[in-house]
Amino acid sequence: MQKLDTFELASGGLAPERSGEAMLPATRSAWLVEHLRQALLDGRYPPGSRLNEVHLSQELDVSRTPVRAALQTLAGEGLLHHQPNKGFTVREFLLTELVEAYDMRALAEGLAARFSAERGLSDDARRTIDAALSDGDRALSGSDDLEAQRAAYAQMNQAFHGAVHTAAKSDLVREVVRICQRVPQASAHNVVAFDLAGIRRRHDMHHAIYHAILAREPQEAERLMREHVVSVKISMIENIARRGR
Amino acid sequence: MQKLDTFELASGGLAPERSGEAMLPATRSAWLVEHLRQALLDGRYPPGSRLNEVHLSQELDVSRTPVRAALQTLAGEGLLHHQPNKGFTVREFLLTELVEAYDMRALAEGLAARFSAERGLSDDARRTIDAALSDGDRALSGSDDLEAQRAAYAQMNQAFHGAVHTAAKSDLVREVVRICQRVPQASAHNVVAFDLAGIRRRHDMHHAIYHAILAREPQEAERLMREHVVSVKISMIENIARRGR
DNA sequence: GCTACTCATATTGTACACATTTTTGATCAG
DNA sequence: CTGATCAAAAATGTGTACAATATGAGTAGC
CATH class of the missing domain: 1.10.10.10 (Winged helix-like DNA-binding domain superfamily/Winged helix DNA-binding domain)
Incomplete structure (x- = not known):
């Protein structure tokens, strides 16, 4: 026993x-x-x-x-x-649950992006996201070492996603995202430990998502956010597989 | 003690x-x-x-x-x-949260259908769903009064969706669905108080979803389930609007 | 009449005692 | 040695006393 x-x-x-x-x-x-x-x-x-x-x-x-x-x-x-x-x-939490959490989170965050685009951003939200994206731009263009860039990106990533969740103005969506991040390793600050190229690509997606939300294009915002989270999921799976070897 | x-x-x-x-x-x-x-x-x-x-x-x-x-x-x-x-x-819970709960639930139940199709149905699950759908067929073809048909459909509806959730074998999905149904009026037995034509149409969708799961077509199963839940959402909104007048 | 203060009451927060159940591990038969 | 048995120890469930806080009525002062 x-x-x-x-x-x-x-x-x-x-x-x-x-x-x-x-x-x-x-x-x-x-x-x-x-x-x-x-x-x-x-x-x-x-x-x-x-x-x-x-x-x-x-x-x-x-x-x-x-x-x-x-x-x-x-x-x-x-x-x-x-x-x-x-x-x-x-x-x-089993490994399968970690993967499922990303699938679910892709849908929930996609919904958050959709709602944000439908409802529009407050000045405050826009400032927050602007600042987060600028921080990301600066961190990724600078010449800091990889670890520093990762740390900066991690913080920026949380700020960006948090701002979108807030802008969605939906307690339900926030709760579902929280449940998905409850699975260890699924929380935002654990998902960025990948290669720099991947980080850059994902940062570009942040810009694209922001653009869609600003343009009030709910379907596009939702689609991009889903893709974004799924891409993080895939990177994470690859990362685990790499470590497994 | x-x-x-x-x-x-x-x-x-x-x-x-x-x-x-x-x-x-x-x-x-x-x-x-x-x-x-x-x-x-x-x-x-x-x-x-x-x-x-x-x-x-x-x-x-x-x-x-x-x-x-x-x-x-x-x-x-x-x-x-x-x-x-x-x-x-x-x-x-505000009225907007009820609507959001359906949007979220459409995604979560869609995911459940996807997983069910990917993972396949156990003999037990198949028997359960077969029985539920047959019950539905019988209730809707019979000549009982509308209330009896509604009651039968409500029970069948819960059995069908419950079986799909179980077949998905995902605690996370089950939890998200539970959260969505936490909003009063969003639970399964409250959503069927619509017209008979709508009930028949929705029952046909149950058959189609089951078919897609059996055929191991995850994308199709997910798409159909989402449509199904969204159609329930729309009926509910219409129903509320009708009552509001 | 209105505000601000005081104090009695009600309600929640915490500690602790004790009942009940589970777990441990020592003992013993085979 | 293995497994069952059973009493001691440990852990959880519940009741209850008391402390801390909130609530509300009443009153003094303006």
């Missing part, structure tokens, strides 16, 4: 910083939800591992009650799995 | 029936999650209304602890909204 050993985070002063910081969540529960969600998305807890309520509460220096509250919320979000009388475990 | 039978014996009025049923959840929390989720999807709690923990626990005859557990889970699922120190409120 599978080992049900409880997973403990190597805790060297892991207890959360709670004093002197700005904009802290109002309650312990809310803080724990954010903290644990980030830890899970970062993969700091091994998939399938069991989260022991007592250990967590001791490590994080709160009682079991807010820990349970956070775990229940995260289970509702689908990041954790819950079995009655057996507790919470970190949800495992 | 405190005696569970205390609750069962004491349950006199508002408290839900729990004895004699098969497959009831192992814990109070799990039962509450199911009970409250169904109540919310049925619209038994007004959108925006506040859910008082003490009142709920009294009505349902449990302590606050499992009530809070259930509310936290449902908030994670997005059916409730939570504000620190102010409690849980029933999430409100």
Whole structure:
């Protein structure tokens, strides 16, 4: 039978910083939800591992009650799995699910682009996207080393896609995208570790998508965004295959 | 744990029936999650209304602890909204979100059909869909009154779509569809209250989709399923507009 | 009459005690 | 050694007390 050993985070002063910081969540529960969600998305807890309520509460220096509250919320979000009388475990995602997440995300982000084109961009949104694209142009034309360019692109990429999601003004689309990015490795900052030529090509697609949205061409914007995400998917699959060898 | 039978014996009025049923959840929390989720999807709690923990626990005859557990889970699922120190409120969905839910669902169900066609149907799935479609044929060719035909079609419709979702073998797709159906009026049994001609037309589309899946034609299956859901969306919008007058 | 303040009440957040279930692992028969 | 048995230990589920916060009624001051 599978080992049900409880997973403990190597805790060297892991207890959360709670004093002197700005904009802290109002309650312990809310803080724990954010903290644990980030830890899970970062993969700091091994998939399938069991989260022991007592250990967590001791490590994080709160009682079991807010820990349970956070775990229940995260289970509702689908990041954790819950079995009655057996507790919470970190949800495992198969490789097939990663690929499916990209297929789904291509459709959801395509819809976001369609809605953005239909509804038009606010001045604020336009400024945000302009800035993101300019940052990308600058980063890719500069002579920084590859890693710096990748980092800059990653940040720009998130800003661009985030702005489109916001411009779509659809909570539903945002939620679906979030669900797709829940699968580890599917989040935006993990998908850019490819070759520079690919990054340039994808950046050009960003420009094209922006252009279609500005021109109020919903069908074209949706088509381009789908293509864009699918191309990221393909790159990622190639990347995994390359690493596999 | 405190005696569970205390609750069962004491349950006199508002408290839900729990004895004699098969497959009831192992814990109070799990039962509450199911009970409250169904109540919310049925619209038994007004959108925006506040859910008082003490009142709920009294009505349902449990302590606050499992009530809070259930509310936290449902908030994670997005059916409730939570504000620190102010409690849980029933999430409100705007009319635009209902329409968006259909757009998103068309894409998600289309993906389900694509995956089903790619992966092929199990004997079990084929039997299920065969039965559903035959039921539909029989109901629509019979001479029952309109309401009976609608009811039969509603049940068949759910069976058909459910079978396709299952055949897609993708948790992600299932989750996205669930999110789309979370919007009140978007669930399958609410969308069939249209004219008989429309029902017949949609039933024909079911046959066509099934045919494409059986023939292992992913693109065609996806295209047909999208058209199908969009046609339901349009009927629903017309229906709402008609009622609006 | 209106605003701002005060305090009583209601509601939510947290800790903890205890009941129940699961898991562990020591023991023993074969 | 293998597998079953069963009691101890550990972990989760639930109830409840109390703390922190929000709410609302009433009142003083203008």
